[in-house]
Amino acid sequence: MALEITATRMTATAAGKVIVTATRTDCGWHVTTCPRPVDRNTAITALMLAERLITHGEDDPCAQDLRRELSRD
Template identity: 75%
Template sequence: MALEITETAMTATVNNEVIATATRSDCGWHVTAWPRPLDRNAAITALSLAERVLTHGEDDPCVNEWRRELARD
């Protein structure tokens, strides 16, 4: 996975294909793979989560833990 991070956008790619993006707004980061705005660090976690789901599946222990962490934010 590759993450490209700028001041206003983030992109997660796997095998040169975009799997999720994040865009900064006044109320936080909007990640295509997450239902509500997040802070910068949580947005990076959400992008990593999108990659983990793709490569390891929905039942992966890391997937479940990262989802719990993001839900607490």
């Protein structure tokens, strides 16, 4: 996995393919896997979760923890 973060865009890739992106706007970060704008840290967590789900599956304990973390926001 590669995670690229700039001041206005975040991209997570796995196996050479973009799996999720986040774009900064005036009202927060818009992540392709989230239904609402989020803060920067939540956007990074969402990108990490997408990568973890692809590489380790739904039953992975780390993925489950990241999902719980996102549900608190």
